[in-house]
Amino acid sequence: MMKQILRWLILGGTLFFLAKALKDNWQEVATIHIDAVGWAILLIATGITLLAHTWAGWVWVWVLQELNQPVCSSEFIQVYLKTNIAKYLPGNIWHYYGRIMAAKNANVSPGAATLSVLLEPLLMAAAALIIVLLGSQFITAKTALTLFIAQLVGLLGVLCVLHPRFLNKATRLLQRMKAKKSASNTLQPVPLSLEKYPLRPLLGELGFLALRGTGFILTLFALSPLNLSQIPLLLGGFSFAWLLGLVVPIAPGGLGVFEATAIALLQQHFPPAVIISATGLYRLVSILAETGGAGLAWLDERLF
Structure with a gap:
């Protein structure tokens, strides 16, 4: 019950902030004009x-390769692009579910398929925090030290979670718990572990x-x-806003949370x-890119 109330409070606060910002600046927004050069930049x-999402699909392939x-590559990039648009569905998990099912159908072990989609947002969060810490000029002097420490602690925490020593222990613990709950004790879970730190996927993110x-930045440049x-x-500001859109569960695709934070x-x-x-x-550029990526992946799959 409290979780639902918190979600509605966050959603209501976000919508109120966006509505107030638009109301206070509506006249200035209405005067903004995009010329031919601006449309070309958009x-x-x-x-x-679109290239970013295609690249993210390739990084997902790297994650699966790290899991042996x-x-x-081409098949799984297509899967990534086709499922990406599902993140806008309520629940914000259906793109992950689609990737897990597609990976299983391609004979990827269920554990590796699930772990790969769990690792992806962690790697993305770590990458976003790194960029935020490097470009955190938007923080005011009054709150700079507190926010810097909080971001640094968050980054170190995520990096530690990604370490094979921690991650492999957690994975083995979950496998043992699943085996105990299984009706059949004759089937032993296949060991699943990272052999090294996922540095290449982190750099990819x-x-x-x-x-x-x-x-x-180019979208902003088209206007000013x-x-x-x-x-x-x-x-730095974009990365922090994107990160909040990633981690806040009430916002499918970060819708509203990203805009309000930015x-x-x-x-x-x-x-x-x-x-x-x-x-x-x-937001319009992102949806067009994601829809276009899904459409191109579908056509490529059908034609080739």
């Missing part, structure tokens, strides 16, 4: 965002966040001129109307 932003599962951040010195600020962080450094418009446009 098209490039959509292409880069020989998989076809850094690339994913960099590409997503580039798409957001930018300086190179503002890039770290925007990349506006709150960046409106002190850019005109609020520009930030509001950019976050709304970037």
Whole structure:
């Protein structure tokens, strides 16, 4: 009951903040005009965002390979792109479920399939925290030390969870618990473990966040001129907003949470109307890229 109340409070607070921000800056938002060059930049932003999701599918293949599962890269990138759009369904888990089922159908062990989709958001969270710590100029001096320490502790915690020593022990414990609950004790679970730290997938997720951040920066650039010195600020702010959209369970695909966080962080450094418009446009860019990726994966599967 308390969990449901908390979810509704977070959702209500997010919607109220977005509505108030739009109401207070509606006149300025209405005056923003996108010229032909701006539309071309938005098209490039959509292409880069599509590339980011394709790259994320490749990183998922790396995760499965770290778990000693020989998989076809092109096939699993297609699976990733086709299931990605399901994250907007209520529950925010159906894209993971689709990937697990597709991996099982491709003869990937159930344990490896499940662990791969559990590792992916952890790797993404670690990558986002790294970028936030490197580009945390949006933090005010009053809260800088507290937030920096909290982010650093969070990053160290995630990195420790990803360590094979911890992860393998947790996996073996879960396997033993599952075996005890199983009706048949004659079947022993296949040992599942990481042989080394998943450094390559972590670096891959850094690339994913960099590409997503580039798409957001280009979306903002389509509306307003930018300086190179503002890039770290925007990349850090985007990564933090994207991270909150990832971890807040009431927001399928981070819908609403990402926008509210990005506006709150960046409106002190850019005109609020520009930030509001950019976050709304970037949501459209993201959905178009994800839908296009799913469509292209489906066509590629059917034609080739």
